[in-house]
Amino acid sequence: MNNSSSVEQEKLLYKLVIQFLIFCQGSHKLLEPHLLRIGKRLKTGASLSELAPELQAVSKTLLHISKQSEQNVGPEDSPQQQNDYLLQRIDELLLNTAVPMRFQQQKARLRQRVKANPDPQSLNKVIDSAVALLLDIKEYAVAEQKGIDGFLSNLTDQLGEIEQHAEIVGQSARLTLDHRDQLNAQINFELSNIKDSTHQAKELASLKNMTGEHLDRLMLQLVEQKQMEDERQRQAQQQISLMTEKLQALETETETLRTKLKIEHDRALCDVLTGLPNRLAYKDRVEMEANRWKRYREPLSLAIWDIDFFKNINNSYGHKAGDKTLALVGQLLLNNCRATDFVARYGGEEFVMLMPNTPAPRALEMAENIRDMIEHCGFNYNGESISLTLSCGICEFTSHDQHDDVFVRADQALYQAKQAGRNQCAVFINEMGL
Structure with a gap:
């Protein structure tokens, strides 16, 4: 089998893995941890061989789920419901995937096709x-990494050249000092000869001749030394000029790369639709705030917001109305929190808010004010008024807490708020009433 055929088969297998990931996401809670890990590995450009251990774990989990299904058979969703769910998962995957600028239009067109509710053939x-887009993004990321590797390799080579130029300049300086010492020795030698000639000369004419000869040799050596130093200085200046040019070029390339990396990093941490930080940015921030809380023990609360009946807005008014709703809610949450608070879109219609130096009762008071403001914001789409309310779950960090534990408890409080009728905020209370 030739190399091209092997590469095509690997691409096909890679495509099937991504299709499997899309189909299975959200299908079973036991699969979710494996699928999330596979998704992260795919985004970093992992090969099939690197994915093999995780795929084997998925296989074992599927066997376990299959055995459970045989023991507990329930009604299956209709094909249309399965298609709708699949389309929703694809749309969420596209929405939450960090996409370089060159793929933004392609991503937008694909989302439009998803929202058009295509028939089974389409x-x-x-x-x-969707799979082709993700593969293109993966290949682009690999190419970008190769470009960075190439830049670093070129940087190493250029730094090596600069080091060589510096060594040449140093050698020139050392040669100048050596020749200066030789010249001083020669001058002392000639002066000594002049002194001896003065004592040995018996006639003035003879003394003049011998002195003139010594002085001529000294002058000749001085002229030669000056010419040599001038040439070395010219060469050293040339090497310094080359080093300066290369350093300036390196500074320009480095600044360009630094700017590009910062832009890509900022995009990776930003939700495209709302402009808020995304889940990845939230994970970075909550870790920082949790470490600060552990050190200073100032109160820290987490609030999880969820738009009530968001699917009804999508179904009744269309996905554009849903997108406008998400953007509006994101801005309202951001504009009505404090400068020290942190707001991010966690995913779908969920938002998270970190409130430093805020105990749970105070967080509840603030959340109620925001919830009431959103309820009465007068949201409309194409001139038609739309009821917009949010539910919120709140939990305060307590001793020995990890931020994941706090998130789970805040999510439970959110569930309590939903069960109690929505459009309200709830603080987590455990079975002991704490």
Whole structure:
């Protein structure tokens, strides 16, 4: 089998892995941890061989789920419900995937095709397009990494050249000192000869001749030394000029790369639709705030917001109305929190808010004010008024807490608020009433 055929088969297998990931996301809670890890590995450009251990774990989990299904058979969703769910998962995957600027239009067109509710035949084409887009993004990321590696290699070579130029300049300086010492020795020698000639000369004419000869040799050596130093200085200045040019070029390239990396980093931490920080940015921030809380023990609360009946807005008014709702809620949360608070879109219709130096009762008071303001904001779409309310779950960090534990408890409080009728805020209370 030739190399091209092997590469094509590997691409096909890679495509099937991504299709499997899309199909299975959200299908079973036991699969989710494996699928999330596979998704992260795919985004970093992991090969099939690197994914093998995780895929084997998925296989074992599927066997376990299959055995459970045989023991507890329930009604299956209709094909249309399965297609709708699959389209929703594809849309969420596209929305939450960090996409370079060159793929933004392609991503937007694909999301439009997803929201158009394609028929079963068109659905396969949408899936193929989504997989192709993700593969293109992966190849682009690999190419970008190669470009950075190439830049670093070129940087190493240029630094090596600069080091060589510096060594040449140093050698020139050392040669100048050596020749200066030789010249001083020669001058002392000639002066000594002049002194001896003065004592040995018996006639003035003879003394003049011998002195003149010594002085001529001294003058000749001085002229030669000056010419040699002038040439060395010229060469040293040339080497210094070359080093300066290379250093300036390196500074320009480094600044360009630094700017590019900062832009890409900022994009990776930003939710495209709302402009808020995304889940990845939240994870970075909550770790920092949790470490600060552990050190200073100032109160820290976490609030999870969820838009009530968001799917009804999408179904009744269309996905554009849903996008506008998400953008509006994001801005309202951001504009009505304190400068020290942190707001991010966690995913779907969920938002998170970190409130430093804020105990749970105070966090509840603030959340209620925001919830009431959003309820009465007068949201409308195409001139039609839309009811917009949010539910909120709040939990304060307590001793020995990890931020994941606090998130779970805040999510439980959110569930309590939903169960109690929505459009309200709830603080987590455990079974002991704490």
